[in-house]
Amino acid sequence: MKVIKMPAGVYAANCYLVYEENNREAIIIDPGGDADDIIAKVEELGLDAKYIILTHGHGDHIAGVEAIKDRFNIPVAIHKKDKDILEDSDRNFSSTMAMGAVEVVADILLEEGDRIEFGGLIGKIIHTPGHTPGGITINIENCLFTGDTLFAGSIGRTDFPGGSFEDIINSIKDKLLIYPDETLVYPGHGVSSTIKGEKDNNPFLK
Secondary structure, three states: OEEEEEEEOOOOEEEEEEEOOOOOEEEEEOOOOOHHHHHHHHHHOOOEEEEEEOOOOOHHHOOOHHHHHHHHOOOEEEEHHHHHHHHOOOOOOHHHOOOOOOOOOOOEEEOOOOEEEEOOEEEEEEEOOOOOOOOEEEEEOOEEEEEOOEEOOEEOOOOOOOOOHHHHHHHHHHHHOOOOOOOEEEEOOOOOEEHHHHHHHOHHHO
């Protein structure tokens, strides 16, 4: 499995291309802008993109979705509890962001325990609310793609509508820190980490 990180859009949300090296089947996680650059990278690598998966519905993680969906004719997946956020530019804040209003209708509504299969890899959906009601983490092999739930040394904001500090802490402690220490953490912004690194160094988890 290969992971390519592409900070995208004016808010530098981490878009990830995750693919199986032999057959090149891929998923695109959180294309938050710069759709042309993401499309070019997919084509440069010769990837067969199968899904766009969104960790949550905020504007800085979704601004590139429509162009990429149209180019590759692939479905968009988000947790069912973020469906309404994704479809409403006021609720996803894009109406007040630099990219302008973004409203997307998902093709697949995810739930806890769902599995996305591509190229022999399996993405397990972990419902991790707190930043948004439908925030998810995607577990693929020894990697966790945590969106805006868990960052290196920090956690996602919980002061937005639908956010909850208690929920995000419970999500992290009960559903993410149970993974082995060497598990890689790929967050929605900033640098990568490990579960051990967050157990040892994240001040919100002490």
